[in-house]
Amino acid sequence: MTTVEFQSRHSVEQVEEGKDFAPKFGVDGLLPCITSDAQTGEVLMLGWMNEEALRLTIETGEAHYFSRARQVLWHKGATSGLVQKVIDARVDDDQDAIWLKVDVAGSGASCHVGYRSCFYRSVPVAENAGQPLTFLENQKVFDPGEVYGDAPNPTQL
Numbered sequence: 001m002t003t004v005e006f007q008s009r010h011s012v013e014q015v016e017e018g019k020d021f022a023p024k025f026g027v028d029g030l031l032p033c034i035t036s037d038a039q040t041g042e043v044l045m046l047g048w049m050n051e052e053a054l055r056l057t058i059e060t061g062e063a064h065y066f067s068r069a070r071q072v073l074w075h076k077g078a079t080s081g082l083v084q085k086v087i088d089a090r091v092d093d094d095q096d097a098i099w100l101k102v103d104v105a106g107s108g109a110s111c112h113v114g115y116r117s118c119f120y121r122s123v124p125v126a127e128n129a130g131q132p133l134t135f136l137e138n139q140k141v142f143d144p145g146e147v148y149g150d151a152p153n154p155t156q157l
């Protein structure tokens with residue numbers, strides 16, 4: 001396996017127009033990662049990566065994230081079997097966000113709540129502002145209780 005090395009950031013030109021991969025992690029050491037289905041383009045989730053998660057994702061070709069709630073590195077699908085195989089990885093113009101296009105093993109779900117996408121509800125806007133959220137997915141793809149058992153909920157209330 002090839003070890004990935006991130007480049008130091010030297011100039012705007014290098015970061016925005018160059019070929020050096022020089023990701024900019026936030027003050028918390030994290031980088032936002034948008035993950036979408038490689039076939040449909042549907043947004044599946046927004047996750048966070050620290051340097052180790054980003055490095056492992058690139059080196060293994062499978063998505064790794066950093067849980068802000070649990071403060072741990074996690075290999076997506078290690079518990080559920082819903083591993084995200086990276087088909088394409090892109091960095092934005094100033095290299096402070098990553099976009100992964102993935103194929104998801106098993107049922108194709110990526111949400112720990114059991115839905116296919118973490119974005120399973122719509123927020124009413126404009127003339128519908130203030131109305132309740134609308135569910136876009138009416139059925140869960142899997143039962144989180146069966147998959148995760150008594151594991152702690154990875155979200156933070």
